[in-house]
Amino acid sequence: MGLSLATAEKWVERWELQQQRYAVDREDRFTVIADVVEHITADRTDRPTVVDLGCGPGSLAARLTRRLPHADIVAVDRDPLLLELARVHRADAARYVDTVIGADGWTRALALDRPLDAAVSTTALHYLDADTLRRVYRDLAALLRPGGVLVNGDHLPPDDAVLAEVAGCVGRRRAQRQRAFAHEDWASWWTAAEEEPELADLLAERRRRQPPAGAGSAARLSLSDHVRLLRLAGFERAGAVWQYGDSCVVVAVR
Template sequence: MGVSMATAKMWVERWERQQQHYAVDREERFTVVADVVEHVTAGRDRPLVLDLGCGPGSLAARLAERLPDAEIVAVDMDPLLLELGRTHHAGAARYVDTLIGDDGWTDALELGRPLDAAVSTTALHYLPEPTLLCTYRRLGSLLRSGGALVNGDHFPQDGPLCSELTAHVGRRRAERAGSHGHEDWESWWAAAARDPELADLFTQREQRRPASGGGNEGGHLTAARHAELLRQAGFGQVAPVWQFGDSHVLVAVKD
């Protein structure tokens, strides 16, 4: 059922390039997320960090490099991406298969102690607003006082004209960086589906998709609306710490 290290390396490297097609200044956003986690965990012995929607371990690997003493728990529900992460970034995190927002989804984490930080990049926008609020509340209950939830994602602005402008700025930045020359999401998945070594994992993935929903239900929510939901969930302090175009890093700190 597993994949070879060489195969995992190839597909993860292609994933990294493919993601640059979409995420504006993706590497800088990862760095900002790591900056925040570094700050809120300073002086703590073996900080505990949860990576939400980890995919093949892109953010977890960067956090592990920045914070080698951290214990990172990386969560996703895609069996193929999880297996790529477990194989290629094996030492970065403990990978957990669970569906974020589902009933009892945090039971599978087996944390054993409060979180110091929870992080996510382009992974929570598919949650409908009521599920997102419940997820924020659950994460708040898992974080220690002073711990932080750090969410990097693309958030539209209030009003179509400003949303159009921020999206345009992001596209122009990607064009200058040459990111649009990389393969896109559909091409990556189509190519991976033709790899016989991934066939069993694709079968698992297809079996799960009808039950998992998916989509982009929460993708219309502005950063301001996310901040409102976070405050409703009990986070006393919420602020954006970075933005380029419609790409943001939003931080919520538990009192």
């Protein structure tokens, strides 16, 4: 059974709502990422090329396309269900690629014909362990043109445990004031999706691809950990340009 546009729209809308529980000021974060990409590509005479890492159902890609309609966006994810939601609901936003970020040969799957101007991600790279993340950062540094940027929005706590707890509290209080916790959570979204007939085949494929229990779980790296790994990977500059609690947007310049 194919996925209809109406069904894709319904589940993407529910996804957008539940994600508000997990990304403090999510729309502001998207806007900042788009600001950075627009700024760094302002002097380009040709079409800028952007890769969206861990694109899910195309949330960030869709917003970038609205801001930069002349850009070529390549959106990458390993989840077959979320990718199909993106392809059906946001078909014109990007070229979607099904691959595992950090796996051997993953950059070849992108089929790029010129250097990247920007690589972007939001709430997606935190599941990578430090060794894999450094390798991914190194791969991206090799793909980016000089002056190109990696822009990553994620939960990146301070090194200090007490400050990390405070930063987390600040974010939760903000989410409470915005009534973000009134929306369904991640587990509830997936449980409800199991009842949707049009998603059955995609869910079966997703289960087939899932790693063994316990695999892929990585300790959350701090903001300074990410900056250190970016510098080791060959980025000239790296640091946070926006932050609320432990929700950050980090920019690294090639």
